[in-house]
Amino acid sequence: MTTASSSPSRRTDAAPGHGIDRSQPITITFGGQKYDAFAGDSLASALIAGGNLQTANSMYLDRPRGILAAGVEEPNGLVTVKARSEDDIDETMLPVTSVEATDGLEAFYVSGQGALDPTPDPALYDRKHMHADVLIVGAGPAGLAAARAALQGEARVVLIDKENRPGGSLLSSRTAQIDGTDGAQWAADTIAELSENPDFTYLSRTTAFGNYDSNYVIALQYRTDHLEPKHREGVSRQRVWHIRADQVVLAPGAMERPIVFSTNDRPGVMLAGAARTYTNRYGALPGQKIAVFTTNDSAYEAALDLHAAGAEIVALVDSREKASEAATAAAERTGAELSLSSAVIGTNASVMGDRLAAVSISELDADGALTGETRTVDADLLAVSGGFSPTVHLHTHRQGTTTWNTEIAGFVPNDDVTGEHCAGALTGDFSTQGALDTGTRAGAAALAAAAANAGFDPGSGSGDAKAPSAQVADEAPLCGAEVKPLWLVPSATGSTDDSFVDLQRDQAVSDIERAYGAGMTNIEHIKRYTSIGTANDQGKTSGVNAMAVLAHMIGEEDLGAVGVSGYRPPFTALPFAALAGRERGDLFDPARVTAIQPWHLEAGCEFEDVGQWKRPWFFAKDGEDMHQAVQRESKAVRDSVGYMDGTTLGKIEIRGQDAAEFVNRFYTNGFKLLKVGKGRYGVMCGVDGMIMDDGVTMRIADDRFLMTTTSSGAAAVFDWLEEWHQTEWPELDVTLTSVTEQYSTITVAGPKSRDVIAKVAPGLDVSNEAFAFMEFQDAELSNGVPARICRISFSGELSFEINVDAFYGLSAWKLVEEAGAEFDITPYGTETMHVLRAEKGLIIVGQDTDGTVTPDDAGLGWAVSTKKKHFIGKRSLEREDSQRPDRKQLVSVMSVDKKTVLPEGAQLIAKDADPTPKKGSVQDPVTPSNGQVHSYGFVTSSYMSPNLGRPFGLALIESGREREGEIMKSLVNGELVEVEIGPLCLFDPEGKRRDG
């Protein structure tokens, strides 16, 4: 590793250096080499000041490349920035032009592909919401003028800008004066002045990356990378701003386009505006012998600036036939030869390296063909300007349309987005005075509209704000004279393989020709066929050129008709970490836990996620695996007693004079006559007659019901009830309240559960006569806690559910634990619950049903009332299709070998399905490669049952109930397994155990 800078300094005091602080020298290390820089430098400007503009070679063709641009549009220079401190990580794929140089920074180039640092990123990222009357994007002359005009009366104005300091194009100007003050200084003064108003917010280093409906702009702010490490602590590194604005002023500027010619990708070929920015903003001269190649006047301003900063201008190459005023003046003052109707048709490197050493210049005839002698001029930099594309991205994010403006050869936004005002170069007016004028008008218009919408006094500034006045010597805005775009410079050799359009994707004109040859004439197809515009830079410098090359091929003269492929957010690449913000780790998704959670944690149980709930899955003892634990738990419940945390069961209280009528309309069975003190199992269908939820609903009082739902369906059922109440039956007197989290529910199940309950609630008569199945009783627990105890069973066993105020959930659980100790009471989780209910053929909605299953399909025909005149879904159940005898019906399935646990989802095929069918065979094949395989159904639940002594499952099978006793086949891990179809309920079908 070299330590001393080996390159000569290209820093010049003959340029203003608006963006750097010469009193603050810093050092960076790039590619192992040290570079002297100044605070305010970008990595790119520091490298250029060090005489080095070559980047990594291109990704696909391994061609030498150099820095092309000075902003976010840079296609070639991508870097990895090393961790800035001990508790930081490496970041990669950052444009070299977008990274601010800070003292001690280490970085290196990557070739179109970076490696993610696997170290966890400890930095904070956050999000903030903000409301603005007027949001202005871009702090160049247009944005600043807009802010001045809009910040009146009570208006809250927010100005965001991606740069580290305000000024935009003024920072790249040598001579601009605004109202008699140096342009960059005017920008800083304007921000200082506006910032005295508390209604003004200026966010620097903040890129608006997305513009959404109703003026919702999302922006990414870099908050700490430029700070010394000690100032970073406790500050979020990046912040995503969500800004809702009444009015938006877009003043994002324009981006310069390169020109497509042979070997236009050589290091040393740079956008003219970028060369000017490096010179004036950073005081870094990108070349010493500079050739200029342009289609418009703007490059002459660059030529004069580079010349003033000490560079020699060796050639001025202009596509236009006539010398404009600016061209003549530049030729005179720089002493360079001006070639009109000409183009640079090729570049050469020196024998010593990759960098540009000479350019070849040829004249063009009226048809654009090469003519005359080609001459070669020595140059170490070629400043090119193919014209400017207004940065319409944010406008088009809102489906705003654009029009091709032939005068500037670029797309400009149409005025078709509500509450949006465009200003500055975006409008196609590239002059500084134009920016100030359009900015002032946009700001005033935005203020007036915002004031009218919000009803505040716009103050004195509304409508008649006076624009600041610009004086810019040598300004040669592109729109000042004719523009003659050169979309495709002919190549001397005829080959277009090295006439590059998209530098990052290494796509040349020949690639577009290939796409065209393959029949593609639409720019969206070309984009996808060639990959132009799909790299990290999203084609900011290639989009319009690709379109124009295509237009040339298809002979379309109206470029607007060809169009560019759509711009979508984000405008610039952004880190996922910033989007994730604080929502990482534990905060990724809220976890709901029950009051009994501390006990579960201590018991070391495994949890299962059910919706957002953490439910105990199984409680492994002494090194048991899941299978062993579940077998033990399942057997314990059937042999003695088990207990389970059932808190997550959804609970909805329904109150009001019409509560009974209301509940009755949802369930397929009757609830109007349900007696107080009793509960009933109910199935709920959608309007389509398919099962949507089930559960037990209890009548607490005449006008009060407690409905229980599945754990994962609670919110949906609550919404469903609300929807019908609000939209169809508002006349019913009912009030709905979710009380899921207000109660803790403990299920005590098994033959010994009655003994346990008797001890837990000593005052309660637990006999079968006094406390029947599907009844509930209010009781006091032995610790004095009031409880509602229900006789409900989801296991087929004698079973009780204790409901207590959630505050007492944990103590009630411990009470059950103590009382059950003598019966060796066993805690069980959801997996055992699943086994037990499946042995009984009880469904779990969403596991055994999928939105195509009617109650009858699920073996719940008994729960569908034939007497009720109406319930939701009834009419659909009467449809012919709902009654087809060959519908899939839920039945049990058992592997004949008594060993194989069928995988859930396994398909059931015909018993005589033939794995090796002969031609003409009438049997079903087994694999689709031998023909169509008929699937009769599939397994929905499958377990090993210790109580049946064999594996079993539930399955939805065509005419399943008719097939009881039939053998079918299933392909399990490549083996054909015989499966017997059985009745839905396999365990205790007479239900003798329910009453203990």
Added chain:
Amino acid sequence: MLLIDCPHCGPRDEIEFSYGGEAHVVYPEDPSVLNDAEWGRYLFYRENPKGDFAERWIHSGGCRKWFNAIRNTATYEFKGTYAMGEKAPTIKEGDAK
């Protein structure tokens, strides 16, 4: 992110709301008198215009009330919102809020 004017709470971000499909599709008073085709039409058929559309929304993350809205399905622009049971406001063609 749409800004939706809840008739009960005022303008709020779209993420606070859920969509409820076409508005004014009345549940048949007596489904049993409908034939399968008529019932199927109620159950499965909805308008899908390009342009103004009356649709249902619920302010799920707010007052939890259902309401109706007229929204342009091509531009997403809300032309107006109104509470359940209220009549739809008259919207002139191209009438922007």
